[in-house]
Amino acid sequence: MNSVLRYSLGRAAQSIPLLLAVVCAAFALVKASPGDPVTALAGDFPISEEYRREVESRYGLDQPWPVQLLKYLGSVVRGDLGFSFMNNEEVSTLIWQRLGPTVLLTGGAMLLASIGGVVVGTLAARRPGGVVDVSSQLAAFAAYAMPVFWLGQLLIMLFAIKLGWLPAGGMRSLRDPKTGFEGVLQVGKHMILPAVVFAARYFAITMRVVRDGVIGGMDSDYSIAARARGVKERRILVSHALRNAMLPVVTILSLNLGFAMSGTVLIETVFNWPGLGRLLFDAIGSRDYPVVAGVFIVLTSAVVVINLIADILYGVLDPRVTE
């Protein structure tokens, strides 16, 4: 474990300048976009000059931009992500409130995609060219190709409006909210459609990787030799082929999570899910700089951390890496 620990710390140290670059990029991106928060805040009615100057000084917009950047970096380090004028709330509070739903949905979807992908991929690989294999490949291709918002709305129309089996959106039932275990079940029910739609393309990717990995593993010299020794097919499948296929799955999972972080905006808007994605979407539209930068930092940090964990996990699974 010592080598793994050293390896992990090394990777972690590399992440810090990366995070710093992320914060600066967030700041620069938002500043570069046309439009300004005062315009957004005013709504559709003329505002007075005093009001405009007031808002500008609150946002620090009257300072030169290097000063603004330094001030921002300083406060981020202290954990203060600023104040959102648009929401009348501290940015860190806003993000903290909306983080849970995003983690829940993304985590649930990735779990679904990964477990589903492994199971279906393995089943498909047992008999390449068979019914399971061909049909799952077709389904995966379709799932990958379909635009998320289209698939989402289609499923809402079918399951929520036509059949009435599932809710059309949101995370909680507003008419009849329950607490405790029943509350968890309610959240689960609301999560089914968005998680399925979200997971679709990552399921497709995972399934293909597992399938190809397992087929490759079953064809390797090791497997041929084992078969010759009389080892059962199933044992070869599980303890050799599948184990080797898991390595790329770990990498794929971390990549998927990274993409999912950006895909969350779309899913949350279609399903009205109260997460960071929608917060970001609103904030961009209203040029709420502190919120945009804050969410950007949180999401990219999450990706950095996830990749870090994936690297460590890979090191644990494959001793060759840490030597």
Place this chain on the structure above:
Amino acid sequence: MKRYRWIGALLAMVLAVAACSGGGGGASSTTSTTSASGNEGGVTSTTVEPGGAEDRRGGTMIQALSGEPSSLNPAITTSTADLYTGCKIFEGLVRFDKEYNILPSLAETWEISDDGLHYTFHLRQGVTWHDGQPFTAEDVAWTFENVTSQYGPRSAAAFTRVSEITVVDDHTIELTLTEPYGSLLSLLTCSASAILPKHIYGDGVDILTHPRNNDPVGTGPFKFDSWDRGTAVTLVRNENYWRVDEGMPYLDRIIMRSFDSAQATIQALEAGEVDVVTDYSLDVASYNRLKDDPRFTGVGGTNNPIGHYWIFNLEREPLNDVAVRQALVKAINVAFVNDKVYFGLGGVPKSHIDTRLGWAHSGEVDLQQLYPYSVEQANAELDALGLTRDANGLRFTIDLVYFIETSELEETAQILRENLREIGVDLQLRPLEQNVAQNVIWSDEDFDTFLVRFNSFGDVEVGLRRLYHCDATGPFTNPGHYCTDEVDRLLEQGAAASGPEGRAPYYHELEKVLARDLPNISVIERPAADLLRKGLVPRQNSPDAYDGWEEVYWEQQP
């Protein structure tokens, strides 16, 4: 084996975090405590029969909002999400009826001196704030002096004419003006000048970022209960509301639910998760599809006087020539716009003053008669002006800026382009994000024409002056540099006179002048409509979606 323990532990941790923050996220995301007297809003699903007031009580209504409110204080904002929520919690001195006449609200009666300079308001007795404190003239005075006159987006300008605010006694307050201003009462509704509690906001903390904006105390029919950010704001019945002897408010609870897309809003309505969608959140196509659906009641003809105006930049050639503008106007098939974009549900504009403004609209000016739709005439007039067609059949090119967020503007823009092509004018479409467009139009002033929605807010002085007066500058004002002494004078006289009889003559004259000068043309009197779930009885006497929600009840629970 050690490796698997690591993986197992890691996975278990991730799952635990996800599960905990999911379940816990519910409780921890309400930003405030419940109101002082606790949560009385238990869901009562009573089957209500039509009958007396007692039978109407009960039930929950879920209303869709476009976007999330930024705060629940309606006195400092024009955001519809903030106002629709905030004006159920707060009130103004007066409110509007369906025809934009003034009705009492927190002010029971009032007198205006003959010279129009003194307003005396007699406030309603026995009104309390949601925390039990009595509502008095001190609250009104404090709000006017510290909030409305500085931050009220629509009313601040009006309050520059107020020289003195005098508290005569607990229930009487006097305003003294420097000059007569006929629109003052129109600006004392909740959406323009909500009254705030002095005992809460008078602590010196900056009102724009005051923490109580997220946890407000008002006098309105519904009290704040909780705010689940990203999902909904929950309001419960104010048991001590001043209309309680009429049995109001009838509803136990109102839940204001946020949506970010029109699609998601309509889908939620159809799936039964929302009961009311009001005009700002309701696109015309969905309204048209669902208004006759047995599951819903379409409430058309709420009077919100919104139009889409095609505005000309009078500093650009050849638009600076009124004869050219007249020809362009004749090429626009406004009836077609109404049919195709609004399914025939809108109104064809008659003059520059929306017909829904009642007394201000004379009925004597008809733009469709003065400039009837005729491609031949338009072509002939442009030929006569020497603006001949080139080898490609084009006379000149102008651009059209509009906000990309509104699909109706996009559709209208397409029709305008086709119409103008027939007279040899190339209309280049420039759909822009609203935030960006605002800078292009009002900062850079870089446009030829602009298609935009304007709301008259029930009063020419409040809503239309900003389109025509020479000194109107800044976003959502006169973008085309139209400026004449004649119009300024008429606007000022109309503002200074009192009462409909006094003011109408100036506005009728204004209609004639604007019809002659054509600084812009309205392409539609946009239909304002709400969709309600069947069984929910809508408000009978409100022109817009701000107040009157205490009157809504379930005739029959679904």
